[in-house]
Amino acid sequence: MEKTILSGNEAIARGAYEAGVRVxxxxxxxxxxxxxxxxxxxxxxxxxxxxxxxxxxEVAIGASFGGARSMATMKHVGLNxxxxxxxxLSYIGVRGGLVLVVADDPEMHSxxxxxxxxxxxxxxxxxxLEPSDSDEARLFTRIAYEISEQFDTPVLLRSTTRLSHxxxxxxxxxxxxxxxxxxxxxxxxxxxxxxANARQRHPLVEKRIVDLEKWACDQTFNRVETGESKVGVITxxxxxxxxxxxxxxxxxxxLGMVYPLPKQMxxxxxxSVDKLYIIEELDPFIEEAVRAMxxxxxxxxxxxxxxxxxxxxxxxxxxxxxxxxxxKVKEELPGRPPMLCPGCGHRGLFHTLKQLGAFVTGxxxxxxxxxxxxxxxxxxxxxxxxxxxNATGIAKVLPENERQKVVGVMGDSTFLHTGVNSLMDLVxxxxxxxxxxxxxxxxxxxxxxxxxxxxxxxxxxxAPAVDLENLCxxxxxxxxxxxxxxxxxxxxxxxxxxxxxxxxxxxxARRVCMLERRGNAERTTPLFVLEDKCVGCRSCLxxxxxxxxxxxxxxxxxxxxxxxxxxxxxGCKVCEQVCNFDAFGxxxxx
Amino acid sequence: MxxxxxGILLTGVGGQGTLLASEVxxxxxxxxxxxxxxxxxxxxxxxGGSVTSHVRWGEKVFSPLIPEGTADILFGxxxxxxxxxxxxxxxxxxxxxxDLKIAPGPVATGTETYPEDIPGKLKAQVDxxxxxxxxxxxxxxxxxxTVNTVLLGALSNRMEIAEELWHKALEAQVPEKFLQENxxxxxxxxxxx
Ligand SMILES: Cc1ncc(C[n+]2csc(CCOP(=O)(O)OP(=O)(O)O)c2C)c(N)n1
Numbered sequence: 001m002e003k004t005i006l007s008g009n010e011a012i013a014r015g016a017y018e019a020g021v022r023v024x025x026x027x028x029x030x031x032x033x034x035x036x037x038x039x040x041x042x043x044x045x046x047x048x049x050x051x052x053x054x055x056x057x058e059v060a061i062g063a064s065f066g067g068a069r070s071m072a073t074m075k076h077v078g079l080n081x082x083x084x085x086x087x088x089l090s091y092i093g094v095r096g097g098l099v100l101v102v103a104d105d106p107e108m109h110s111x112x113x114x115x116x117x118x119x120x121x122x123x124x125x126x127x128x129l130e131p132s133d134s135d136e137a138r139l140f141t142r143i144a145y146e147i148s149e150q151f152d153t154p155v156l157l158r159s160t161t162r163l164s165h166x167x168x169x170x171x172x173x174x175x176x177x178x179x180x181x182x183x184x185x186x187x188x189x190x191x192x193x194x195x196a197n198a199r200q201r202h203p204l205v206e207k208r209i210v211d212l213e214k215w216a217c218d219q220t221f222n223r224v225e226t227g228e229s230k231v232g233v234i235t236x237x238x239x240x241x242x243x244x245x246x247x248x249x250x251x252x253x254x255l256g257m258v259y260p261l262p263k264q265m266x267x268x269x270x271x272s273v274d275k276l277y278i279i280e281e282l283d284p285f286i287e288e289a290v291r292a293m294x295x296x297x298x299x300x301x302x303x304x305x306x307x308x309x310x311x312x313x314x315x316x317x318x319x320x321x322x323x324x325x326x327x328k329v330k331e332e333l334p335g336r337p338p339m340l341c342p343g344c345g346h347r348g349l350f351h352t353l354k355q356l357g358a359f360v361t362g363x364x365x366x367x368x369x370x371x372x373x374x375x376x377x378x379x380x381x382x383x384x385x386x387x388x389x390n391a392t393g394i395a396k397v398l399p400e401n402e403r404q405k406v407v408g409v410m411g412d413s414t415f416l417h418t419g420v421n422s423l424m425d426l427v428x429x430x431x432x433x434x435x436x437x438x439x440x441x442x443x444x445x446x447x448x449x450x451x452x453x454x455x456x457x458x459x460x461x462x463a464p465a466v467d468l469e470n471l472c473x474x475x476x477x478x479x480x481x482x483x484x485x486x487x488x489x490x491x492x493x494x495x496x497x498x499x500x501x502x503x504x505x506x507x508x509a510r511r512v513c514m515l516e517r518r519g520n521a522e523r524t525t526p527l528f529v530l531e532d533k534c535v536g537c538r539s540c541l542x543x544x545x546x547x548x549x550x551x552x553x554x555x556x557x558x559x560x561x562x563x564x565x566x567x568x569x570x571g572c573k574v575c576e577q578v579c580n581f582d583a584f585g586x587x588x589x590x
Numbered sequence: 591m592x593x594x595x596x597g598i599l600l601t602g603v604g605g606q607g608t609l610l611a612s613e614v615x616x617x618x619x620x621x622x623x624x625x626x627x628x629x630x631x632x633x634x635x636x637x638g639g640s641v642t643s644h645v646r647w648g649e650k651v652f653s654p655l656i657p658e659g660t661a662d663i664l665f666g667x668x669x670x671x672x673x674x675x676x677x678x679x680x681x682x683x684x685x686x687x688x689d690l691k692i693a694p695g696p697v698a699t700g701t702e703t704y705p706e707d708i709p710g711k712l713k714a715q716v717d718x719x720x721x722x723x724x725x726x727x728x729x730x731x732x733x734x735x736t737v738n739t740v741l742l743g744a745l746s747n748r749m750e751i752a753e754e755l756w757h758k759a760l761e762a763q764v765p766e767k768f769l770q771e772n773x774x775x776x777x778x779x780x781x782x783x
Pocket of ligand 1: 027028029030075077078081364365366367384410411412413414415438440442443444445446513
């Protein structure tokens with residue numbers, strides 16, 4: 001077997017290939033995005049971006065109905081969006097094996113919450129596997145398809161940031177052969193979930209979980225590693241790796257399947273040790289089940305529920321002593337928050353919204369960074385698609401003078417994800433709120449993926465691009481302005497006009513993402529600061545551009561001056577427009 | 591905790607390409623026959639935020655994360671980010687750091703100041719600090735984008751791995767047309783110590 005080093009996400013993609021997957025669909029979301037980006041290298045797999053996670057899962061379900069093995073991948077909050085099809089799919093089961101990969105983000109490195117997706121397995125009554133390194137990520141993906149077909153069930157495969165974005169050594173295996181060819185097959189009592197059919201299916205779901213629970217007691221993905229001491233640890237996923245560091249001598253029950261739990265195996269293990277720990281990230285999911293079996297354990301009474309685990313967090317939680325290190329930094333250091341890229345079109349738009357005193361119900365994307373100082377121009381952010389519907393809701397209750405200040409904002413990808421429905425409601429119910437679509441022709445935040453409005457598919461092929469103006473018109477919007485957000489005067493005028501209207505209105509702020517790799521993002525000559533003109537008023541610092549730096553004590557009066565980092569500057573000229581002293585010049589100019 | 595496992599913490603600023611450097615590092619360790627794990631964060635932090643990458647190797651590695659205070663080498667691409675992570679280093683460990691300041695947002699906008707003399711502060715605590723003029727050497731190699739390879743060259747002095755394995759790892763990770771300048775950059779970095 002060939003050996004290589006892969007990330008968890010690369011390994012899941014490899015596992016899908018080895019398992020003979022034919023269709024994979026996803027909506028990007030950290031830390032799951034790279035699974036589909038890597039699946040594109042396997043020629044036999046039809047892989048694509050869906051506009052949202054619900055659609056992605058439904059595409060995979062369709063492929064399963066056709067008899068093919070299929071996969072949908074998403075981040076944890078994406079599973080909230082895809083929950084509706086998942087719960088009914090649990091009753092239907094599969095024809096071709098179906099695996100839903102869900103990547104959680106303990107510690108919220110790039111997320112708005114840290115929900116524990118294991119609860120979905122129990123809630124939807126479907127099995128969940130949880131690998132603990134890249135090689136298991138590959139292997140468990142393969143096994144998940146066997147389980148799916150053997151037990152007629154969708155299977156959840158749970159990853160976390162440290163698995164998805166960690167790398168470890170993987171032993172590559174050959175793809176499976178002899179899978180049946182897809183074909184049409186009618187099976188209405190299984191596929192049509194009318195109440196009468198669903199009532200027939202529900203008992204099968206309950207039986208399936210009982211069967212799986214017994215079966216899992218004899219599978220190698222659940223294993224006991226017998227240690228020298230009488231201390232026992234039950235653990236799974238990445239937490240297993242930490243447990244092995246903290247308890248090198250303990251006996252370990254490593255669970256590869258976290259739902260359903262192998263109860264008899266757990267009972268036997270608990271009896272073989274004197275003291276039992278449960279080491280798991282986030283919720284006490286295993287712990288509650290084990291306690292319900294009447295077994296005493298040490299777990300979340302000491303270990304944190306919030307944030308990710310690390311070996312030293314486990315050690316200090318159990319010992320009650322903070323970690324001591326040899327070296328320390330005693331001074332307070334300046335933080336390094338992420339910032340909008342130089343030249344990013346979101347900057348001009350949010351600068352203007354702030355000037356106009358807008359109350360911005362925002363959304364999730366790169367533009368959420370505009371909530372941070374010094375821009376500080378976003379007032380709420382809930383979940384994808386909420387920007388417009390939150391605007392509708394708040395405008396309903398405000399007095400007239402405040403109502404006009406409400407502006408909902410979201411990016412093109414978020415608009416097509418679930419924002420279209422929100423705008424439909426805004427128009428249908430005649431809201432006075434203004435909706436702004438930040439059209440940078442990219443799903444930027446997750447690393448610049450394509451979406452139905454960019455004109456390209458996941459594999460880079462051409463696709464019809466959604467015409468956002470036409471779409472808004474079709475929804476019934478009568479007032480639409482398209483502007484370049486780097487033109488501040490135009491942006492201000494358009495926003496003022498639309499905000500003043502007592503009818504639904506849309507502003508499309510169009511400027512290609514600076515991370516665009518096809519050369520469409522505009523870069524012009526960098527600017528520089530004219531030292532004799534800059535009075536040190538700091539206006540340009542308020543737009544939060546990484547290319548502008550403050551030089552303490554510079555200038556004739558020693559008040560300090562701005563300088564432009566020519567390596568970073570893209571020449572977007574937003575700073576030039578906010579400067580009241582004509583202190584920015586073009587390098588090739590004067 | 592398992593003692594025969596070693597760890598390097600890479601620190602830098604989103605966009606500096608620390609990811610590729612940690613790829614080369616993992617590759618070379620795998621070629622040298624070790625079990626290797628690495629862990630890093632993508633996503634939000636890439637917009638110019640702080641980034642760290644943990645690389646651990648040994649006969650058998652469990653946790654991909656280096657426990658605080660146990661890193662053998664702190665490998666920094668920017669001074670402030672290196673200093674920020676100093677508590678990750680173990681007593682007697684080494685610091686290999688690029689002599690480069692990148693002002694973070696709050697410093698650029700004049701609300702906070704960049705700490706004075708970080709090399710001096712590092713040397714005051716740690717005996718083995720290797721300060722590398724990465725930018726200058728990258729220019730010598732013919733392309734300023736080879737800074738990270740210069741730094742890997744400097745780092746290689748603190749690791750017992752045959753030079754030819756480093757070359758192999760670079761060949762595996764760097765596109766063909768940039769390979770020559772990267773090999774040159776590596777050699778310049780290796781001579782730095
Ligand atoms: C339900 C859900 N799925 C996925 C994500 C991950 N995610 C955060 S922002 C974003 C896309 C943002 O793209 P866009 O709205 O076009 O804004 P941009 O980042 O390009 O400015 C995604 C996919 C999420 N937060 N929630």
